[in-house]
Amino acid sequence: MDPASVSSVRSGLLAAVEERLAGVLKEELNRWSAHGERAVVPVGEVASLVRAGGKRLRPLFCVSGYLAAGGAPDAPEIVDAAAALEFLHTCALLHDDVADGARLRRGLPTAHARHAEEHRAQGWNGEPRRFGESVAVLAGDLALAYADRLMAGLPPEVKPIWDELRIELIVGEYLDVDTAVRGEVTPELARWIAVWKSGSYTVRRPLEIGAAVAGRSDLAPAFETYGEKLGEAFQLRDDLIGVADDSERSGKSAGHGWDAAALRGRMAANGGAAEVERRIEQLTEEACAAVRTSSLDPVWQREFAAMAFRAAYRDR
């Protein structure tokens, strides 16, 4: 496959992923609207967040892993797997924003903040904040149910990777919150958090899922190294952006509360900004080396190197 075909085939698959996401949401919006406008609220929150966009990094890595492993360009399984990863991410964002008390996400007010505000404005029973949080937690649970439903038709080799991804993400999230509230983190723990929250979740496991759908589980070791290195670089860049950030620029809330504390803790544990830049450079090089020494087609080796540099040197 030449570079132009790589790009066009991949764009086609990613467009199919968007259609799949929209199709699931439309079907569920129709289904629940038959029970009145109130039954539509949870799926409406999932739909708003999916439609608000985002980088779609997990579908990108999943589809890339699949094509690099020689998968046919028109298989519905890979579209389902990539869409499932985006629904899982939607769940993670909804639950994270509750944990962080975040006000903005993808440039819009967060689900919990909006529903708390509605509760306040309507003068309903109970506490506005608790209501907003309940809606966001349930909407996240629903996004996850859609993700799992999409995973149902995939080959059995894929399921254990998906299950691991979820468990690692949750433990990584917990340790992130835990180290933040304590204001203490060891370099080793900071590295594990980066591996589980970013390396594994965003890069390694989506690539492995793509390769497994294409029947090439043998690529897992190369993708493991590439993903863990790049994921750590990605998380370190996230921290550098976070430190310099204001809320207009990223569409997320600027670090409030323990989120900011976690950032400062990690930056300190990692030796400060200049040291973090050096570490990003080294990790990106190690990620590229892992694919350069694999059995992947040279066109894909170059593409994965380009993706690594874009992720490690992005500005938002």
Next chain:
Amino acid sequence: MDPASVSSVRSGLLAAVEERLAGVLKEELNRWSAHGERAVVPVGEVASLVRAGGKRLRPLFCVSGYLAAGGAPDAPEIVDAAAALEFLHTCALLHDDVADGARLRRGLPTAHARHAEEHRAQGWNGEPRRFGESVAVLAGDLALAYADRLMAGLPPEVKPIWDELRIELIVGEYLDVDTAVRGEVTPELARWIAVWKSGSYTVRRPLEIGAAVAGRSDLAPAFETYGEKLGEAFQLRDDLIGVADDSERSGKSAGHGWDAAALRGRMAANGGAAEVERRIEQLTEEACAAVRTSSLDPVWQREFAAMAFRAAYRDR
């Protein structure tokens, strides 16, 4: 199968479910403790709640549906399915207790309350309540990941039932919270909430899953009627117990905040306590009629009738 064998085979399977739950938890506790005591916290919360007991109603219905459908008494699939239902329930309880701000569950302080208290006592960064809620939400997500992992090995006919169960439960939960904060509920909406939160989740879908594991999806219509009728009776009994309740008796918090408002709203929509008792009697009779006119073995018809009466006339 005679009644004594029904009882002894079922007890054997339910004991195997307890072993499976304990086995998953032990493996995960070991795995994460290798990363230090902090990495064990989320799985520790799942373990505490599972070990605290509970009625195990969903495993009971699942295993009963399986045996009534002629399933072999020693298949590992049914043990996995029933254990998955209990892990899903663990997730639902952890997330519900955050939504309700509940202080007690199964006679013990709730996960979010305990971690908020620890945060306060340690003087950590940020807000104690938000920390407690984050731990409980993540622990719930983890319980669900274990549930899904257990479902992976089941026949493909089972997966759509599982996915529906989850989606119905979430929408039912949302509508319960929504009607509670608004303090208004129509009889129709009250009935749907009972169907989705109890009938489907506790009775119908577990029975259907059991029957599907045994390869008898044809039993679904009988179990649908039995489950929906009994589930509504179960929810109505829950409301009557809730109204009369004090926290010592049930191990849950007495209705605070919108939980109490929801109860009062439902009781009023349902015509008051005497009317609710009449409705429970009618629903229980209809549930029994659904199994009496099915192709189930008479021993199981009688057993399901007995289970219906125990659920509809329980005192906690």
